Structures are given as C-alpha cells and as structure tokens.
Amino acid sequence: MAIAHGEKLLKYLEENGKANSLKLSELWNEDHQKIVGTVKSLLCLGDVIEAELHSTVKWDLTEEGKQVAAHGSHEAQIYNAIPPSGSTQPEIMAQASIPNASFTKDMAKVGFSKAMSLGWIAVDKSSGAPKFIQKVSSIQDVVQEHLKDLATGKNTLTNELRTEVVKSYEMKPGSSFSTSVTKQETDLTPEMIASGSWKTKEFKAYNLNALGTPVPRGHLHPLMKVRAEFRQIFLEMGFTEMPTNNYVESSFWNFDALFQPQQHPARDAHDTFFLADPATASDIPTDYMERVKNVHSHGGYGSQGYGYDWKVEEAQKNLLRTHTTAVSARMLYALAQGGFKPAKYFSIDRVFRNETLDATHLAEFHQIEGVIADYGLTLGNLIGVLYEFFRKLGIEKLRFKPAYNPYTEPSMEIFSYHPGLKKWVEIGNSGIFRPEMLLPMGLPEDVSVLAWGLSLERPTMIKYGYDNIRDLVGPKVNMQMVADNPLCRLDKHRGTEIKEPEYLQELDIRMDSIMTRLRGIENEVNKLKKQGKGSQEKLTLVIEADPNYPPLSVQTLIRILMASRNVPVSVTIHQHSSLKKACSTDLMQWAKSTTSNLNRIDNLFNLTWIWKSIGPRPAAKVVNHCNGDICGEAAVARLLARLLESWTDCAFYENYDLNTTAEIDDWLDMWESCIQSGDPTFVVLANRINNRLNSSDGRKWLIGSFPGTKSLADVFLSTLLGHKLNSDRAKEWLSRCNSF
Numbered sequence: 001m002a003i004a005h006g007e008k009l010l011k012y013l014e015e016n017g018k019a020n021s022l023k024l025s026e027l028w029n030e031d032h033q034k035i036v037g038t039v040k041s042l043l044c045l046g047d048v049i050e051a052e053l054h055s056t057v058k059w060d061l062t063e064e065g066k067q068v069a070a071h072g073s074h075e076a077q078i079y080n081a082i083p084p085s086g087s088t089q090p091e092i093m094a095q096a097s098i099p100n101a102s103f104t105k106d107m108a109k110v111g112f113s114k115a116m117s118l119g120w121i122a123v124d125k126s127s128g129a130p131k132f133i134q135k136v137s138s139i140q141d142v143v144q145e146h147l148k149d150l151a152t153g154k155n156t157l158t159n160e161l162r163t164e165v166v167k168s169y170e171m172k173p174g175s176s177f178s179t180s181v182t183k184q185e186t187d188l189t190p191e192m193i194a195s196g197s198w199k200t201k202e203f204k205a206y207n208l209n210a211l212g213t214p215v216p217r218g219h220l221h222p223l224m225k226v227r228a229e230f231r232q233i234f235l236e237m238g239f240t241e242m243p244t245n246n247y248v249e250s251s252f253w254n255f256d257a258l259f260q261p262q263q264h265p266a267r268d269a270h271d272t273f274f275l276a277d278p279a280t281a282s283d284i285p286t287d288y289m290e291r292v293k294n295v296h297s298h299g300g301y302g303s304q305g306y307g308y309d310w311k312v313e314e315a316q317k318n319l320l321r322t323h324t325t326a327v328s329a330r331m332l333y334a335l336a337q338g339g340f341k342p343a344k345y346f347s348i349d350r351v352f353r354n355e356t357l358d359a360t361h362l363a364e365f366h367q368i369e370g371v372i373a374d375y376g377l378t379l380g381n382l383i384g385v386l387y388e389f390f391r392k393l394g395i396e397k398l399r400f401k402p403a404y405n406p407y408t409e410p411s412m413e414i415f416s417y418h419p420g421l422k423k424w425v426e427i428g429n430s431g432i433f434r435p436e437m438l439l440p441m442g443l444p445e446d447v448s449v450l451a452w453g454l455s456l457e458r459p460t461m462i463k464y465g466y467d468n469i470r471d472l473v474g475p476k477v478n479m480q481m482v483a484d485n486p487l488c489r490l491d492k493h494r495g496t497e498i499k500e501p502e503y504l505q506e507l508d509i510r511m512d513s514i515m516t517r518l519r520g521i522e523n524e525v526n527k528l529k530k531q532g533k534g535s536q537e538k539l540t541l542v543i544e545a546d547p548n549y550p551p552l553s554v555q556t557l558i559r560i561l562m563a564s565r566n567v568p569v570s571v572t573i574h575q576h577s578s579l580k581k582a583c584s585t586d587l588m589q590w591a592k593s594t595t596s597n598l599n600r601i602d603n604l605f606n607l608t609w610i611w612k613s614i615g616p617r618p619a620a621k622v623v624n625h626c627n628g629d630i631c632g633e634a635a636v637a638r639l640l641a642r643l644l645e646s647w648t649d650c651a652f653y654e655n656y657d658l659n660t661t662a663e664i665d666d667w668l669d670m671w672e673s674c675i676q677s678g679d680p681t682f683v684v685l686a687n688r689i690n691n692r693l694n695s696s697d698g699r700k701w702l703i704g705s706f707p708g709t710k711s712l713a714d715v716f717l718s719t720l721l722g723h724k725l726n727s728d729r730a731k732e733w734l735s736r737c738n739s740f
Contacts, residue, residue, distance in 0.1 A: 428454030
C-alpha cells in the first residue's frame with residue numbers, strides 16, 4: 001500500500017464518517033482493486049478502521065447489447081433493411097459494409113436466420129432470382145425494449161440476462177482511528193538487530209490464515225491411475241504380466257501367427273502403420289513359420305485353411321503393432337516349446353492403428369489383454385471370468401454380442417453402458433483362440449485358450465465422466481485436468497449421477513428392516529447362549545411357506561438341526577385352510593419325517609411350520625418378540641444358521657472370520673439379485689458356481705481357501721440351483737451337500 005492512498009482514505013473517513021470502496025474508486029478515478037488493497041492494508045494496523053464486505057448483483061449490457069439497445073435487434077434491422085419491393089441477400093449484406101453501419105455482416109447472418117424463424121421475412125422465388133420480402137406489415141422488437149429498460153435502470157428480464165457480482169467494502173473509523181499512518185516493516189533484518197532500530201519499528205503481524213505457496217509436485221494422468229488399478233486387479237486374480245516393450249512387430253507375429261489371412265483389410269496401409277526402415281524382420285522361427293504357411297495355404301488340424309499362396313515377404317514386413325495379441329502369440333509359442341503348463345497372462349500397453357479421429361477413437365491408444373490357457377476351457381468359463389473381471393472394475397452392466405475374429409471362435413464383443421453418453425459403448429472383444437492358431441505352436445489338442453482385450457481409454461472415460469476422448473488425451477488436453485482429478489476408485493462414478501433402479505432401492509429398505517429385526521433376535525439368542533445349553537427357556541419359531549414355492553434350503557437346515565443330538569427340537573406342521581389342494585407327496589413325506597421328534601422332552605427349540613398360500617417369499621416370526629416378520633428365504637436361512645451355531649458350536653456362518661462371513665453373504669445376496677432379475681442371472685450364478693468348483697486347487701466347497709469350508713452358502717445354493725449345474729465337480733459338490 002502506498003502511504004499516500006492510506007492517508008487519503010483516512011482523511012476522507014474523518015471528514016465523512018463512512019465510505020464505500022466502489023464509490024471511492026469512481027470519485028478518485030482509481031482502480032477499485034487498488035482501493036481494496038489499501039483497505040486490507042489499513043485493516044492490518046489493528047482497529048484503525050472497521051470494514052465490512054458487501055456483495056452486489058449487477059446486470060450489465062455487453063457492447064453488443066448496447067448496440068442492440070440503440071439500433072434494434074439483428075432480426076429487426078434485417079427486417080427494416082428490406083424495402084417493400086424486396087431485396088436480395090447480397091444487396092442487404094452490402095449495407096453492412098457501409099461506414100458507420102448499425103450492423104455487421106456477422107450480425108446480418110444471425111438476423112436472417114432469426115427473422116426467418118420468427119416469420120418476419122420470407123424468400124420469394126417467383127421473379128427469377130430469389131429475394132427476401134417482408135412477410136408481416138409490422139413487428140415489435142421485444143429484445144430492444146428489454147435492453148433499453150435495463151440500460152435505464154428498469155429490470156424486466158433479470159432471469160435471462162448476464163449477471164455480475166460486485167464486491168465492495170463499507171468502511172467507518174475504528175476504536176483506534178488516526179489519520180497518520182506509519183509504515184509497518186515486514187522483515188527483521190540483520191541491520192535492524194545490529195543498530196537496535198528494531199525496538200522503535202512497527203512490524204506487520206503474521207497472517208497465519210493466508211495460503212502458502214503451493215508445493216510443486218508431479219501428478220499421474222487419469223489413464224495411469226486407471227492402468228494401476230487394472231494391473232492390481234490382474235495380479236489379484238493370479239495373472240502374470242507379459243513383456244510388451246517392443247512397439248515394432250513383424251507382420252508374422254501381428255497377423256500370420258494369429259491365422260489372419262494376408263489379404264485381410266486390416267493389413268492394408270489404410271489401417272496399419274508400416275515401417276520404412278527397417279522394412280523387414282528376419283528373426284522368425286523357420287519350422288514354426290512353415291507350419292503357419294501350410295495351415296494358411298492348405299489347411300490342417302481340422303481346418304480347410306484359406307487356400308491362397310502365402311508369401312514370406314508379406315509376413316516379414318515390419319509395422320507398429322496393431323494389438324498386444326502379437327505379444328500373447330509369442331508367449332503361447334514359448335509356453336508350448338517349454339512343455340505346456342496352465343498359465344494366465346496379461347498386458348497393458350500401447351498399440352497403433354490408422355484410425356479416423358473422433359470422440360471415441362484415437363490412432364494411438366492402450367490395449368488391455370488377458371489370456372488364460374488350460375485344459376477343457378469353454379465359452380461358459382470365458383463369460384464367468386469376464387463378469388468377475390469387470391465386477392472388480394465396478395462395471396456391472398455388461399452385454400455380449402456374437403462377433404467374428406480371424407483368430408477366435410466363438411467370439412464376442414463386450415459392451416458397457418456409458419451414463420454420460422447415455423448409450424452402450426463397446427469396451428472390448430473376447431473369444432477362444434482357434435486350433436489353427438494354437439496347434440501349429442505345438443500346444444496339446446485338449447488345451448483351450450481364453451482371451452479378451454479392451455482399451456484403457458474407454459473405461460477411463462466411463463469412470464471419470466468424459467464424453468470426448470480428446471479431452472483425455474491429445475494436443476487439446478487441459479493439463480490442469482491431470483492435477484485436479486482425484487485418485488481412481490473403480491467402484492465410484494465421477495461426474496455422473498447413476499440412479500439405482502426402484503426395485504433395488506426397495507430391496508435395500510427391506511434388507512435394512514430385516515437386519516434390524518435380526519439384530520433383535522440375535523440379542524435374544526446371545527442371552528440363551530449365556531444361560532447355557534441346558535437352559536429351560538425355550539425359543540418358539542413360526543414359519544409360513546407356500547407349498548407351490550417350498551423353501552428347500554430352510555427345510556434342509558431344519559433337518560440338520562434335528563439331526564444334532566445337542567439340540568432338543570420339536571416340530572409341528574400344519575396346512576392352512578387357504579390351500580385349495582393338499583400338498584404334494586414329497587412335501588407330505590418331508591412332513592412325516594420331520595414331525596417324528598415330537599416326544600422329545602425339555603425342547604430348546606419349538607418350530608411350527610404352516611403351509612399357506614403366501615407366494616414365493618416365506619416368512620418367519622419369533623413368538624413373544626416384537627421384531628416383526630423375517631421375510632425371504634435367504635433371511636430365514638440366515639436366522640436358522642445363527643441358531644445352529646449358537647446351540648452346537650459348529651462353524652457354519654458367523655462363527656467363521658469376517659471375510660468368510662462376508663463371502664457367504666455375497667453368495668446369498670447374488671441369489672436375491674437373481675430373484676429380481678430372472679432366469680438370465682440364474683444362469684450366471686450357476687456358471688459362477690461351476691467356475692468356482694472347477695478351479696485347479698481341488699476345491700470341495702464354495703467358501704474359503706483350499707480345500708474349502710462347508711457353509712450356509714453350500715446348503716442354500718445347492719438346494720436352489722442343483723438342477724442347473726452341469727460340471728462333474730459341481731455335481732460331486734451337490735452330492736456332498738445332500739449328505740448334510
């Protein structure tokens with residue numbers, strides 16, 4: 001602050017008692033920010049002045065607005081420029097070139113369009129050359145009227161005008177007011193200390209609330225953040241990263257080894273970047289190249305081939321790799337030469353294609369690729385792996401469409417819903433490598449290789465809410481975006497609002513209600529546990545179920561409870577009068593075998609089972625407790641599992657560690673999702689069970705590490721999905737579950 005400005009402001013306050021910084025800037029013809037700086041400097045002196053910040057909303061006309069207020073809107077000026085006999089567009093545009101014209105050529109272009117849409121003018125082609133004529137006898141220029149009102153202080157259209165917020169200070173003398181200003185020192189210098197002058201100096205107080213200098217630091221681009229998340233997911237799933245540091249590849253590994261014919265359009269220069277120097281490669285295994293040549297030209301391994309003259313010169317051409325599948329081909333060939341062992345590989349690196357740039361395509365982008373090689377893999381395994389892989393990415397909405405690839409059969413395109421674009425976007429490709437590709441490498445005939453690839457850019461766009469890929473990478477990227485973007489969390493949606501379906505919201509509400517009731521029941525069960533197993537206090541449970549939708553898992557759990565010697569159980573079964581016909585023979589036999597324990601004494605658990613027409617959701621209620629009904633087969637099964645654990649000390653559900661219990665809940669929750677979604681999701685759940693039991697660790701149960709742990713998930717899902725399981729190991733699992 002200049003001392004002169006401060007003293008001038010203080011003298012003004014002494015004479016007038018108050019002041020406004022905005023009015024002072026107009027009065028003194030001074031920049032308002034300089035006045036504000038002077039006010040802030042005086043505030044640092046203590047209570048010399050008092051100042052209060054005020055914000056004022058101001059509507060202001062732009063230069064174009066001022067011109068419209070003076071001469072009329074663009075459309076009105078065009079209307080007025082047309083004589084009664086009409087005029088051609090060049091004649092009207094020529095008026096804009098006249099010195100001091102009220103409108104420019106750009107304004108005239110806007111005026112023509114607007115006047116036509118308002119119906120003020122029309123095009124007349126009856127006299128040869130088209131010309132514009134006035135379509136109405138008079139017009140009302142509402143735009144000019146509103147802007148004139150605004151210029152004179154009237155505000156009749158505030159919601160449609162540009163607003164400006166003006167901040168100013170209202171000032172008055174403070175308790176220590178003085179018109180003389182002493183400059184405050186900001187630094188304590190060695191000279192002041194040596195001379196002792198610091199004793200008579202006034203120092204400016206530290207502003208501990210002021211922001212410090214930003215610390216310079218590096219930032220990861222969103223692509224790199226998402227890349228790190230993808231890499232971590234692959235590693236968690238047991239994949240090994242492939243070396244991908246060779247951007248330049250030969251056509252042999254990029255195309256021919258993948259059973260892609262040499263006349264394929266993708267090998268054209270319009271789609272691929274070929275190298276001029278070095279133009280060819282020579283490090284191709286001769287014997288392997290000969291086998292590839294034969295399968296292309298004459299067929300083999302059950303294939304007819306393509307029946308063309310395969311040329312080694314074409315295979316030796318160098319190019320910028322168009323996909324990282326070339327790296328996968330090298331790795332599979334090396335795997336075959338060293339004696340095959342099941343393997344899982346992944347890579348994330350750049351590829352290059354001669355693409356036309358648009359909102360979703362680049363000529364240089366990143367490809368993510370996963371490869372699984374093992375015996376007897378099927379398309380069901382591939383779909384299951386893809387659901388699991390993308391679920392870890394936080395992408396739940398997937399669609400698959402049959403497709404054609406030269407080197408995979410069957411093949412599928414993978415689509416995900418993009419909330420920003422509001423459409424389904426292709427995010428990847430997948431399939432099972434063809435025998436014509438694998439067998440020439442030397443892999444065993446019963447080995448299948450699952451493969452899928454996707455771009456890194458499109459999932460990043462989905463997760464960070466970008467609609468245009470050129471906002472993410474390329475020469476027009478705002479580099480501040482790199483610093484401002486948060487950490488990547490693939491289970492979060494940034495920049496978009498994803499609305500849950502109503503049925504999921506209703507399910508959440510019901511689940512919260514059920515959990516509240518279960519916690520109350522759990523407290524009662526814990527009281528029983530503290531009293532000991534010999535306690536005379538009884539628990540009475542009433543279960544209502546529809547014989548058309550028998551809760552098989554609940555019936556199995558009751559059978560397990562009754563088989564335990566530690567739990568005195570009494571079970572009675574009734575048929576409600578609402579039933580129009582008797583229960584089936586199977587249910588009658590189950591009732592007969594279940595009610596055989598009525599003569600037990602000192603029963604700890606009394607169960608009343610009522611067959612009733614209530615639909616597919618059974619309900620349970622603990623008698624003499626006010627927790628309400630427990631609805632749904634999964635919720636009732638959870639209750640019985642807790643009772644079983646509390647009375648027998650077995651580990652079945654919550655007696656496991658938290659991670660195992662959470663995994664059990666995950667399986668049961670997926671069943672609840674199946675109830676909402678229908679048969680397609682049942683198939684997905686069945687595939688997930690098959691995949692889990694077909695793992696190479698000899699797993700016997702669904703939950704836990706090798707060799708697995710029997711749990712509520714096994715009982716619950718085996719009774720519901722047993723008839724939909726099609727693998728040998730899954731059928732063995734089902735047999736073990738039935739022996740409970």
